[in-house]
Amino acid sequence: MLPILYQDDHVVVIHKPAGLLVHRSELDRHETRFAVQLLRDQLGRHVHPAHRLDRGTSGVLVFALNKDGARHLGGQFERQEVSKTYLAVVRGHPAEQGRIDHALTRRRDDAEWVGSRSTDEAQDAITDFRRLATCELPHAVDRYPTSRYALVELTPRTGRRHQIRRHLKHIAHPIIGDATFGKGRHNRLFQELFGCQRMLLACARMQLVHPVNGQPLDLFAPLDGDFARVADALGWQAALPSAFFTSLYAGAT
Known part of the structure; x- marks a missing residue:
């Protein structure tokens, strides 16, 4: 069963686990489990994803329960009217806060994929960040005797x-567990120390407007599973806003 964070007659919001595709993908033709299919079977009705999360990312995932709602919600995402807050564990100690303003070449959607995943077309891209906590582990991974990480x-x-993921790689602080844009040696260290088998990126909060009544929706997905265990092991609970760790081990397996 997929954890439901919010549901009414028009909208349903789940806490997507890491490793689950939102929908069928040309790039993962062998996969047979998708959030759309699982939620449809769970609710016994059609569902329409309003946006997407990468397969390795966990957290808030919004669905409409009819096509009109899907168009309304999708429009909010397209117009960048939705506020999204992510949490990530990264290599190194980035600045206390900052803005990454770095254009990114366009990467095709799965439906557009015809053999090349990107084009030379650059698009403006901006990500704000704030460092919440740091640690230094007594393990030599790169050329230093210890290794630094940050939440x-x-x-x-x-x-x-x-x-x-691409912006954090650009500033040399890639996400732990990111097999595409991260560093394998650091990923393996977290596997060995914490048994962490996922990318440590989660959509922890999303703020948008209800497609029918116009009321604001403020949606939270507290950390769970491997991410929660890493945060606990590194003593980072106090650095997290309360809504992000109130149910720290909820859903952990």
Whole structure:
């Protein structure tokens, strides 16, 4: 069963687990489990995803329960009217806060994929970040005798594909567990130390407008599973806003 964060007659919001595709993908033809299919079977009715999360990203995922609602919600995302807050564990100690303003070449959607995943077309992309906590582990991974990591809160101001992951790589603070844009040696260290088998990126909060009554929706997905265990092991609970760790181990397996 997918954890439901909010539901009414028009909208349903789930806490998507890491590793689950939102919908069928040309790039993962062998996969048989998708959030759309699982939620449809769980509710016994059609559902329409209003946006997407990368397969490795967990957190708030919004669906409409009819096509009109899907158009309304999708329009909010397209017009960048939705506020999104992500949490990530990254390599190194980034600045206390900052803005990454770095254009990104366009990466095709799965439906557009015809053999090349990107084009030379650059799109404006902006991500704000705030460092919440840091640690230094007594393990030599790169050329230093210890390894540094940080918990970061991120707010994307644009909606480019893989934006947060690519932006953090751009500033040399890639996300732990990111097999595409991260560093394998650091990913393996977290696997060995914490049994962490996922990318440590989560959509922890989303703020948007209800497609029918116009009321604001403020949606939270507290950390769970491997992400929660890493945050606990590194003593980072106190650095998290209360809504992000109130149910720290909810849904953990």
